[in-house]
Amino acid sequence: MTTIAEPSLQASVEYYKTLCDQLQHALDSRVVIEQAKGVLAERHQLGMDGAFTLLRSFCRANSLPLTATARAVVAGQQLTELRQLTGVSSRSR
Template structure:
C-alpha cells in the first residue's frame, strides 16, 4: 500500500473512531481497523493488565482471546509485558514464534498451535493515559517489518486519541446516569417514609457503606424493588 493511500485511510479512521457511540464500540473498531489496514495482519486485539491479570478489551480474530489468556496464565509475552509497561518499551515484536526471546519461550511454544507465526504489540497511550496494548497477529513468520510496524504505530496513535475522547464521554454519561438513579431513589424514599432529601441520601449512603455496595447499585435496588408491606 502506498503511504499516500494509507494517510487517507488514517484520516477516515480518525473520523470513524470519533463517530462510535460507546467506549466498547471504539475498542472494537480499533481492532477491526488493524486487520483491515495493516498489511499482513490476520487478527488483532487490545489487551490490558488489571491487577496482574490479562484482560481482553477487544478482539478481531479467533486466536486473540486464547493468546491473551496464555500470556496472562504464563505471566509472559510481548503484549502482556507491554501492557504492564515492563522495561518502559512502547513496541514489542516476535518476528518468528519459532525463535522468540528467551523470556517469552514458554508463551511462544503454547501460541504456535494457534496458528500464529509472528506478532507485534504497540502501546496505546497519550500524555495522560495508558490504555493497554494493540496487538497484531499474523499467520506467517516475518509478516511485520519496519514499514508495517510504522503503519501500526500510526494506527495506535490515532486509536489512543480516540480512546481518550471516548472514555471521557463514557465517564460523563456514566456520571449523569448515576446522578439520575440516585435522584430517583431519593425521591422514592422521601415519598415512602416522609424523609427530607438529606435524610434520604444518608439512608442510601449508610446502606452502601454497611454492605460495601456502590451507591449507584443501592439506588438501583430502591428503584426496582417493591416497598416492604406495612
C-alpha cells in the same frame, strides 16, 4: 501515507471516547440515585438530603454498591428486603 500527527490524533480521539463513556456512566448513575432519593424521601417522609444520607448509610453498613442499591429501591424493594437478600441482619451489629 501516515502523517506524523495521525497517531497523536488517534490517541486524542480514543481518550475523548473513553472520557465520554465515563461521563455517560456517571450521569446514568446520578439519575438513578436521584430517583431513589425521591422514592426514599416519599416513603420515609424525609428531605432529599436525609434520603441520600439514608441510602448512603445503608450501603456503607451493608457493603453494597450505591448505584445497584438505588436501582433496587427504584424497582420497588424496601431497604429491609435488600438487607435480607444480603444476609445481613440488624441484630448482627
